[in-house]
Amino acid sequence: MAEIPPLEYTKLESIPAIANGVRQAFLSHKSRPLEYRVQQLRKLYWGLKDNQALILEACKRDLGKSNFETYLTEVGWCLNDIVFMSNNLAKFAQDESPLDMAFTNKLFGPKIRKDPLGTVLIIGAYNFPIQLSLGPFIGAISAGCTAILKPSESAPAAAAVMQKIIAESLDPSAYTVVQGAVPETTALLDQKWDKIFYTGSATVGTIIAKKAAETLTPVTLELGGKNPAIITKHADARLAARRLLWAKVLNAGQVCVSQNYVLVDKEILPAFLKELKVALSEFFPEGAQKSPDYGRIVNARQFQRLKKMLDESSGKILLGGTMDEKDLFLEPTVVQVDSPTDSLVAEESFGPLIPVLPVSNLDEAIKIANEVQDTPLGIYPFGNKQETEKVLSQTRSGGASINDGFFHASIPTMPFGGVGSSGQGAYRGRASFDVFTHRRSITTTPAWIEGMLDIRYPPYTPAKQKKFAGMNEIKPNFDRNGKEIGWTWSILGLGAGSKVAISVRMYLQRRSNL
Numbered sequence: 001m002a003e004i005p006p007l008e009y010t011k012l013e014s015i016p017a018i019a020n021g022v023r024q025a026f027l028s029h030k031s032r033p034l035e036y037r038v039q040q041l042r043k044l045y046w047g048l049k050d051n052q053a054l055i056l057e058a059c060k061r062d063l064g065k066s067n068f069e070t071y072l073t074e075v076g077w078c079l080n081d082i083v084f085m086s087n088n089l090a091k092f093a094q095d096e097s098p099l100d101m102a103f104t105n106k107l108f109g110p111k112i113r114k115d116p117l118g119t120v121l122i123i124g125a126y127n128f129p130i131q132l133s134l135g136p137f138i139g140a141i142s143a144g145c146t147a148i149l150k151p152s153e154s155a156p157a158a159a160a161v162m163q164k165i166i167a168e169s170l171d172p173s174a175y176t177v178v179q180g181a182v183p184e185t186t187a188l189l190d191q192k193w194d195k196i197f198y199t200g201s202a203t204v205g206t207i208i209a210k211k212a213a214e215t216l217t218p219v220t221l222e223l224g225g226k227n228p229a230i231i232t233k234h235a236d237a238r239l240a241a242r243r244l245l246w247a248k249v250l251n252a253g254q255v256c257v258s259q260n261y262v263l264v265d266k267e268i269l270p271a272f273l274k275e276l277k278v279a280l281s282e283f284f285p286e287g288a289q290k291s292p293d294y295g296r297i298v299n300a301r302q303f304q305r306l307k308k309m310l311d312e313s314s315g316k317i318l319l320g321g322t323m324d325e326k327d328l329f330l331e332p333t334v335v336q337v338d339s340p341t342d343s344l345v346a347e348e349s350f351g352p353l354i355p356v357l358p359v360s361n362l363d364e365a366i367k368i369a370n371e372v373q374d375t376p377l378g379i380y381p382f383g384n385k386q387e388t389e390k391v392l393s394q395t396r397s398g399g400a401s402i403n404d405g406f407f408h409a410s411i412p413t414m415p416f417g418g419v420g421s422s423g424q425g426a427y428r429g430r431a432s433f434d435v436f437t438h439r440r441s442i443t444t445t446p447a448w449i450e451g452m453l454d455i456r457y458p459p460y461t462p463a464k465q466k467k468f469a470g471m472n473e474i475k476p477n478f479d480r481n482g483k484e485i486g487w488t489w490s491i492l493g494l495g496a497g498s499k500v501a502i503s504v505r506m507y508l509q510r511r512s513n514l
Contacts, residue, residue, distance in 0.1 A: 004157050009181070012180075025146045030171075031144050031145065034089060043169045044138070044169050047166070047169030052075055056075070058160070062298065081412055084412070092114070092142070107449060110441070115440045116143045116436065119147070119194050120146075136436075139431075139435060140436045145436050146175065150178050192217070193215075195435075197427075199256075220427065226345070226376055227260050228260070228261060229379075233268050236382070241276045244354070248354050248405075257377050262355065296327065300325065310353060318335065319332070321333050330351060336356050342355065370394075375396050375421050383403075414429060415427070415431035
């Protein structure tokens with residue numbers, strides 16, 4: 001097997017030239033043809049396939065991920081995404097006709113064209129270093145953009161492998177990788193982009209949004225969130241425990257969309273805690289640290305951050321709590337807390353910490369969830385249909401999974417993204433094409449239609465105004481009180497309050513009373 005190449009940071013002084021080169025490739029129009037895009041996607045597919053063993057090793061080295069988890073959430077995900085895009089790209093890129101056009105407007109051949117935004121910068125994250133970097137990268141290629149990828153330096157092995165794959169597989173003039181940390185990222189942000197796509201923390205996302213605003217550059221921000229799980233008294237305690245525990249042991253809890261805390265009805269709390277203990281022993285019979293299926297915290301800085309959160313909590317540890325900093329191991333840890341201001345609830349843990357906050361009823365749970373963060377990335381209600389619908393109707397979130405932990409985020413063809421403070425914009429599936437695409441409205445005015453267009457030229461006589469109003473106004477299907485009126489009035493072009501309409505309505509009412 002080939003060795004993972006060492007990670008070498010890009011020289012700061014070379015970054016402007018690299019960015020300009022990729023921009024010039026776009027301006028040469030080489031990335032626009034569908035044939036070119038499909039070819040690049042297919043080459044990337046085989047680049048990933050041929051280097052699968054390296055990717056597995058890199059994710060194990062960076063995050064302690066098992067081969068199964070890496071294939072499930074990284075390699076297999078990207079491979080399927082490429083095949084999906086290749087098979088559907090022609091359909092996604094087709095021109096569209098606007099809906100509900102007046103007949104006269106059709107004479108101008110209106111259409112919506114799908115243009116690539118241009119040259120884009122994609123800044124990846126460390127927790128799923130392959131998927132969260134190459135996922136949007138695949139979308140950029142599909143849309144016809146050229147792109148620079150800046151992987152997370154916190155997952156250095158994966159970053160190096162991605163650079164190898166992209167350099168060996170793709171057109172180097174149009175697609176390349178810049179490696180580095182804050183200085184290199186800052187240098188990249190100093191360049192002009194047509195779109196910036198960032199996945200990571202809200203703190204850095206704010207910095208990027210401010211910088212992008214200086215040049216009116218659009219951004220997509222995929223951020224984290226203080227995501228609540230809500231367990232009502234009618235929930236299945238066993239299913240809730242198993243599913244939410246899985247959501248916190250996957251990638252050692254380093255998942256932006258996993259629940260940050262659990263609001264549990266006091267009536268079901270004992271059963272839920274009991275089932276958590278059972279599930280933990282089933283998942284890791286010899287303990288999480290000895291299990292080949294449980295990952296590690298990415299680095300010492302993140303380990304210390306999590307330890308500090310746990311140390312500052314006033315809650316009681318019910319399960320877990322074992323730590324080994326040399327091994328970057330943090331056991332899945334269940335903590336019962338008594339306040340939404342507890343350190344484990346008020347901040348996003350991004351780790352295997354499971355704070356449980358008892359509540360008296362569903363209304364209290366919803367109130368707390370909205371106070372902790374009114375726009376989290378995800379929300380996870382467990383209960384009957386009426387209860388879960390109440391949660392959805394009285395909260396906001398980027399997405400939601402009913403009776404599960406972030407299952408919505410595991411469907412690769414559903415748009416994924418945040419709302420408000422948890423992000424803006426969405427990708428995956430068709431949305432990955434759309435997020436890097438400009439919908440360009442186009443019309444064509446034929447010469448022969450000039451005789452019909454004289455109405456728009458001055459002088460604007462009363463006769464012209466009357467004629468234009470007759471051509472332009474769409475007759476309403478509602479009255480002055482906002483009540484919908486029957487289709488008859490709409491077809492006849494009669495207002496509900498007209499004398500004819502009133503007379504006809506009175507006649508029909510008299511007939512119905514006979």
